[in-house]
Amino acid sequence: MNIANEVRPGANRYVSGQNILEELPEYLASFEKIAVITGKKSYEVFTSYYKEELPYPIYRYDETASREDAQRLADEIGQVDVILAIGGGRLLDAAKMTAEVLNVEYILIPTLISNCAPFTPIVAVYHPDRTFRSIGYITRAPFLSLVDWDFLLEVTPVDYFIAGIGDTLAKWYEIDGITRRLSEDKKSAYVRLGIAAAKAILDILLQDSVAAIDDLKNKRLSPAFGRITDCIIALAGETGGFAATYGRSAGAHAVHDGLSYIEATHNQLHGKKVAYGILVQLAHTQEHDEIQKLIPFYQATGLPLKLAALNVADTSQESLIKVVNHAASANETFNMVDPDVTAEDVFAAIQVIESL
16 A cells, blocks of 8 residues: 555545634534644744634644654544644654544644645655655545635744745646656546646736735735635645645655755745746756746746845855755756656756856
């Protein structure tokens, strides 16, 4: 059994819109023993809006999203009916892994808009030192994802929203890079649906992102903001959910994972590193016209065009050796775009982007 190849569209229930959190007690009413996993800042943000202390035991993750911390949390929580997770993507992934250890349902409340973690049964697993370890697959999909637009409009930092746009933009370029090598006979119905979802994502992002960023800055709820929110959180998850391994990650995420070996990038947001990885993937596949089309979009949204924007000043081969070695390694996903990719190829692509 290979769970990575299964069609897993996303949350069992996805509730998105205005004033969703007002109904939180009703959503929790069917559970007796509830444990909350959150972070210090995440919970402060949540309670500043929700205005009530939740009457359940609260557990803090250690900010690593590691299997070791998930086991620690599971040991502390013990027997429970459901995990209620409140936080950003890494926190939600930690809670998913904890629920997996305990074999219980989990409910997710994102405190910002930055990735599809609130929707998918997939996690980014890190080592305790915060270097990337692997992609993990959770047996259960989220029992419920609660996405309150009013709350998220109030509390989402603009930088995280922009990073979410960058991470979601990769859905099209990665699935296109992977599936263009497939014959039409090998594109199953679900792979084709994943491709269509990714194309719809691209169209929404290019149309609505700039307006949605402005709406967020001005705390203005709008159709564009709602579309981008659901695009980042839910539609992004559908791409990989439908197309499975053909729609999850490729060169852009491999570059992101490689960059985790540079400590200076640890405080840089996931989606911004992925957005830079899109450009590297396109440089490797010689899609220079597409890069030129994306440059104005990157400039308008604030996505990074250079490694310097990710706190990486030294772009020499010696400085980037761990980055490119990891990105091109057999266990990474750049080889889904090009099975013969080498570390030298990835470094050369980075130099193309740095020289623009």
